[in-house]
Amino acid sequence: ESCEGREMLEFRRSLPAYKEKDAVLAAISQNQVVIISGETGCGKTTQIPQFILESEVESVRGGACSIICTQPRRISAMSVSERVASERGETLGESVGYKVRLEGVKGRDTHLLFCTTGILLRRLLVDRNLKGVTHVIVDEIHERGMNEDFLLIVLKELLPRRPELRLILMSATLDAELFASYFGKAQIIHIPGFTYPVRTHFLEDILEMSGYMLTPYNQIDDYGQEKMWKMSKQAPRKRKSQIASVVEDALKAADLKDYSHQTQESLSYWNPDCIGFNFIEYILYNICEKERPGAILVFMTGWDDISSLKDKLQAHPILGDPSRVLLLACHGSMASSEQRLIFDQPEDGVRKIVLATNIAETSITINDVVFVLDCGKAKETSYDALNNTPCLLPSWISKVSAQQRRGRAGRVQPGECYHLYPRCVHDAFAEYQLPEILRTPLQSLCLQIKSLKLGSISEFLSKALQSPELLAVQNAIEYLKIIGALDENEMLTVLGRHLTMLPVEPKLGKMLLLGAILNCLDPILTVVSGLSVRDPFLTPFDKKDLAEAAKSQFSRDYSDHLALVRAFERWKVAEKVYAGYDYCWKNFLSVQSMKAIDSLRKEFFSLLKDAGLVDANTIDHNIWSYDEHLIRAVICYGLYPGISSIVHNEKSFSLKTMEDGQVLLYSNSVNAREAKIPFPWLVFNEKIKVNSVFLRDSTAVSDSVLLLFGGSLSRGDTDGHLKMLGGYLEFFMKPAVAD
Ligand code: ADP
Numbered sequence: 001e002s003c004e005g006r007e008m009l010e011f012r013r014s015l016p017a018y019k020e021k022d023a024v025l026a027a028i029s030q031n032q033v034v035i036i037s038g039e040t041g042c043g044k045t046t047q048i049p050q051f052i053l054e055s056e057v058e059s060v061r062g063g064a065c066s067i068i069c070t071q072p073r074r075i076s077a078m079s080v081s082e083r084v085a086s087e088r089g090e091t092l093g094e095s096v097g098y099k100v101r102l103e104g105v106k107g108r109d110t111h112l113l114f115c116t117t118g119i120l121l122r123r124l125l126v127d128r129n130l131k132g133v134t135h136v137i138v139d140e141i142h143e144r145g146m147n148e149d150f151l152l153i154v155l156k157e158l159l160p161r162r163p164e165l166r167l168i169l170m171s172a173t174l175d176a177e178l179f180a181s182y183f184g185k186a187q188i189i190h191i192p193g194f195t196y197p198v199r200t201h202f203l204e205d206i207l208e209m210s211g212y213m214l215t216p217y218n219q220i221d222d223y224g225q226e227k228m229w230k231m232s233k234q235a236p237r238k239r240k241s242q243i244a245s246v247v248e249d250a251l252k253a254a255d256l257k258d259y260s261h262q263t264q265e266s267l268s269y270w271n272p273d274c275i276g277f278n279f280i281e282y283i284l285y286n287i288c289e290k291e292r293p294g295a296i297l298v299f300m301t302g303w304d305d306i307s308s309l310k311d312k313l314q315a316h317p318i319l320g321d322p323s324r325v326l327l328l329a330c331h332g333s334m335a336s337s338e339q340r341l342i343f344d345q346p347e348d349g350v351r352k353i354v355l356a357t358n359i360a361e362t363s364i365t366i367n368d369v370v371f372v373l374d375c376g377k378a379k380e381t382s383y384d385a386l387n388n389t390p391c392l393l394p395s396w397i398s399k400v401s402a403q404q405r406r407g408r409a410g411r412v413q414p415g416e417c418y419h420l421y422p423r424c425v426h427d428a429f430a431e432y433q434l435p436e437i438l439r440t441p442l443q444s445l446c447l448q449i450k451s452l453k454l455g456s457i458s459e460f461l462s463k464a465l466q467s468p469e470l471l472a473v474q475n476a477i478e479y480l481k482i483i484g485a486l487d488e489n490e491m492l493t494v495l496g497r498h499l500t501m502l503p504v505e506p507k508l509g510k511m512l513l514l515g516a517i518l519n520c521l522d523p524i525l526t527v528v529s530g531l532s533v534r535d536p537f538l539t540p541f542d543k544k545d546l547a548e549a550a551k552s553q554f555s556r557d558y559s560d561h562l563a564l565v566r567a568f569e570r571w572k573v574a575e576k577v578y579a580g581y582d583y584c585w586k587n588f589l590s591v592q593s594m595k596a597i598d599s600l601r602k603e604f605f606s607l608l609k610d611a612g613l614v615d616a617n618t619i620d621h622n623i624w625s626y627d628e629h630l631i632r633a634v635i636c637y638g639l640y641p642g643i644s645s646i647v648h649n650e651k652s653f654s655l656k657t658m659e660d661g662q663v664l665l666y667s668n669s670v671n672a673r674e675a676k677i678p679f680p681w682l683v684f685n686e687k688i689k690v691n692s693v694f695l696r697d698s699t700a701v702s703d704s705v706l707l708l709f710g711g712s713l714s715r716g717d718t719d720g721h722l723k724m725l726g727g728y729l730e731f732f733m734k735p736a737v738a739d
């Protein structure tokens, strides 16, 4: 055995999970369902699947096992499989493989497959009994993602049909009882962990220690409501954000008499709706200058504030100096090359700072972290079933999350955690986060239930660990009927069946299908890819006007989607002469998003090709129509019934939707800069309730386009619509699933 191999073995044996190896294997052989809980980093994800694999190889079956381990995010499926393969001294595709949407590595001898939860659900679509699979491991169940909750219902129904199948659930928190009682009988194993003590500082402590003064002016960052542009003076009266209202009550009850006057005054200026980039920069600088070595992990809310903070820090004389600081980002949509850097040890004297989303809370372990900064928030989707409106708001994390974040600091030595909010606010946090199934629109889920032939949607969902509101379910079914995916009897239509085969939201799937049929796929691939990545148009707070002006040069036709198509086309040209970065810089475009769109386009294309919907070989070798009206029509076909009417008055216009009444546009919409829009309707991609309801990414359409591509499609007239499209749809869409 090589030296490296021995070292790795020793490392594996040092993990807390190793001590439970025999207990875990015994439990699995004696129970159909086993639940394993243990602190992050104790070795659940990397070790448990290997224990099973190794014991199967040694057993009489001689390795004839097939273990599937699901991860909530594609990035963890990829990074974990790579780690496990390297622990085994193998390359990916030998005994260990992975599969995520549109990508994967798997060989003939692969017995352990890491995949996203979505991939396993997709497999169930064609293989209801998971034939040949011996073990299913569902990881990170404490996150209570919608797909995971859904998968658990499906697996629970499957277990009696497959008595030899083993189900192992893994969780980072001690909520195993909840899952055990869901499955009736299940054995629970807890892996005791070890972490070093972490000194905890809340906001008042940090202010007291450092003497930093918060003022009303030094906390603004390019985050929060400043981004929004008020379409109308009569915008509904601003309500306090959820974030702020929690704080108000908590602060009233706070006891700060042991703190200095300055701290108390500083705290009174604290703006909970901001993250406070200046303050974070100040703390980071102080750690870098004064504290012992060790990586710093900063928990932010999402990709946009990570990237703006990164820009800000890069301009700092010390923090932006690569010979002193290795500044990295860690979020769900980063590239895999960037991903690897996070685990690397920096050179001596260089301090690693990782700006992360809550992905670094439990699914990705960064080894050398000693300092943690926690902004206390996460961007969370929520759903207002009453108004049928999804909301995307930063909200306070739960106590469990705060504890997880703190724990990240004590893995290798005693650590320090800086919570950027007062202790009293922490005490007001909820214990656990609300499961996703209770706070998101359910359209995709309902479509999946139908395609898996799981019977009545509401009946099926009543079997969930926690069932969603009836109204939320009804809204989703209604939506699917309106877009023609389900018929009046809740049965899948031809269109619906095709949509289930495309791993995108139904509205994007519709655009792809019609784009292929009408031969205008090229621009539509850009639109759909653009809507699947984060907004490529950047709006830095201090250069908001410049950025919005830059975007509007791409717009001639009252459409954010068409503006994106143009921006992308020109980027492709610039990129050919190595001027891609320059071009993006000048036009406030995200290089990362452009690249992501480029590769997504290819992926979606090959998907459509595999489905037999296009017969060309490459995107480039085909000249597709750029007819602007056609593209508008396809966009409308996808986004319907996301529609608002444009009401013109003297000097400007206002917008109305049926459910919300007056709505506003995000300030970076090209339509927000127009005084008049010579169309009666706007179709929009997303509406989000912040304080008012805001529309994001809109395209203006005419009456006839709306009638043809939106309206007449509605309510059971799917057949009529198919005929109207000249039977194209049926001709191209050979049934995707054999009945
Ligand atoms: P858990 O799933 O219980 O949170 P993991 O199995 O993911 O724990 O990780 C166990 C240990 O393996 C971690 O504490 C870390 O030290 C190490 N580890 C995991 N992934 C990597 C990686 N990509 N690079 C280096 N070390 C890793």
Ligand code: MG
Residues within 6 Å of the ligand: 041, 044, 045, 046, 139, 362, 363
């Ligand atoms: Mg894990």
